[in-house]
Amino acid sequence: MVEITLPIVLQILQTAGILVGIVYYITIMRNSQRNQELTLKAQEQAVETRQAQLFMQLYNAYLTKDFLADFARVSYIFQYENLEDWMKKYSSFVNLADYSTWARIGRFLDGAGILVKKNLIDMNLVDELLREPILYSWENMKKWVYEIREEMKTPEVWANFEYLYNEVRKRHPKTTSFDDLPSTRVVPRPEN
16 A cells, blocks of 8 residues: 655645646636637627628718719719810819719719728628719719829829729629710700
């Protein structure tokens, strides 16, 4: 029979203490890992919620009568040959209402482009909602954008709008371009 001495008892207690510490450490690590996973999931849900909120703000703006009227004017009514012609017809010095319409559509779609580029809104949602305004507005506005960039030496003017257009065009290469529309689609300007 083995005689139990104080050193043996201490050694057994030390080994038991180490085992308890290891079990405790493993338990803590598992709980920490679970908490990290839950935190990550909560963050992903918060991001999805924020994206949905941003998307709904875009959607609500899109549904307004003013936006739809502005879009129709920019895409189908405003006609110009070049920057000089545009300045004579639509600049803020000539017609503040037309200029405001032009600027609202361009800035709205440029802002949507920023949100997509920064991955704050899913491009697929924007494509589904804003495909027509993006394609037709850019098709009519691009001459002005390119000339104003050159004239003012500002290549960033509505660069995010152009990015958005290019992304939509990649997804829908066969969609009719503005240049392909028959002239009968252009409606005469309503009198105010």
